[in-house]
Amino acid sequence: MDRSQTAARLLQSSAAHSYDPDVEIDWDAPLVPGRWFVPQHRSSLHGTPLWDGLSPEQRLTLTKHEVASIAGLGVWFETILMQLLIREYYKQDPTTAHAQYALTEVADECRHSVMFGRMIAKLDCPVYRVGPFDQRLGTFIAATATGPRMYAAILIAEEILDALQREAAADESVQPLVRMVSRIHVIEEARHVRYAREELARQVRAAGRRRLGYDRLIIARAAYLTGRRLIAPGVYASVGIDPQTGARAARSNPGHRETLRWAGAKVVAYLRELDLIGGPGLVLWRRSGLLGDQ
Ligand SMILES: [Fe+2]
Numbered sequence: 001m002d003r004s005q006t007a008a009r010l011l012q013s014s015a016a017h018s019y020d021p022d023v024e025i026d027w028d029a030p031l032v033p034g035r036w037f038v039p040q041h042r043s044s045l046h047g048t049p050l051w052d053g054l055s056p057e058q059r060l061t062l063t064k065h066e067v068a069s070i071a072g073l074g075v076w077f078e079t080i081l082m083q084l085l086i087r088e089y090y091k092q093d094p095t096t097a098h099a100q101y102a103l104t105e106v107a108d109e110c111r112h113s114v115m116f117g118r119m120i121a122k123l124d125c126p127v128y129r130v131g132p133f134d135q136r137l138g139t140f141i142a143a144t145a146t147g148p149r150m151y152a153a154i155l156i157a158e159e160i161l162d163a164l165q166r167e168a169a170a171d172e173s174v175q176p177l178v179r180m181v182s183r184i185h186v187i188e189e190a191r192h193v194r195y196a197r198e199e200l201a202r203q204v205r206a207a208g209r210r211r212l213g214y215d216r217l218i219i220a221r222a223a224y225l226t227g228r229r230l231i232a233p234g235v236y237a238s239v240g241i242d243p244q245t246g247a248r249a250a251r252s253n254p255g256h257r258e259t260l261r262w263a264g265a266k267v268v269a270y271l272r273e274l275d276l277i278g279g280p281g282l283v284l285w286r287r288s289g290l291l292g293d294q
Pocket residue numbers: 078108109112185189
């Protein structure tokens with residue numbers, strides 16, 4: 001299917017399935033006591049001695065901060081993505097479906113970032129941010145990235161969030177607020193994933209595989225960041241665990257490693273198919289946890 005056909009379909013789907021979180025979500029409803037904020041088995045410390053040492057209330061608190069961390073990373077990626085899409089749109093013919101779809105995706109991400117921001121506030125959690133190096137890198141990427149590295153980085157974040165949120169949306173042990181936020185995001189992101197996958201394949205063909213060395217490195221850095229910062233070390237302080245101790249325990253926790261591998265499996269397979277994983281960036285991929293082989 002060519003670019004404009006895909007865009008026309010995605011525009012139709014956007015018209016039929018778009019959600020306004022202000023209307024769809026009852027922001028005044030109280031949180032439900034005893035429900036998880038991420039499914040219990042997805043908590044980064046689940047199954048570790050540190051987890052065993054937490055009270056039932058602390059375990060719930062930890063998952064609350066974990067979902068806030070995931071949402072914080074989501075907002076960060078979305079804010080970069082909106083800038084990238086606007087820059088692409090700027091060069092395009094506004095009468096084409098492709099250009100209009102790019103703008104429609106910006107509108108989706110606008111609503112998502114407001115929704116995630118409201119959720120973090122409602123959960124009364126801090127905004128977990130990436131470190132200063134990645135903040136600067138994000139500013140640089142937002143201002144300059146084009147082509148395969150742009151779409152691949154987006155795809156990594158979107159597909160990993162998609163796997164986690166699909167599961168959370170279906171899990172009755174999870175807070176209704178988190179399930180609803182996840183459901184809205186999953187439905188709308190399905191379009192974004194489709195768009196990014198097709199666009200990425202096109203861009204790789206256009207660039208020629210041998211010219212993709214720099215892209216592979218940037219993509220690896222995005223993978224590393226997503227795997228490592230999905231759960232910000234700061235979340236552990238919410239239950240009295242030293243952030244570095246908690247982060248180390250999570251990294252060596254077989255359950256958490258399996259979560260990262262599972263959440264990354266689809267996008268890793270796709271990027272491998274396009275030969276975008278390899279070269280000097282491979283070490284970052286390994287350390288991201290998304291390959292599941294180390
Ligand atoms: Fe989004």
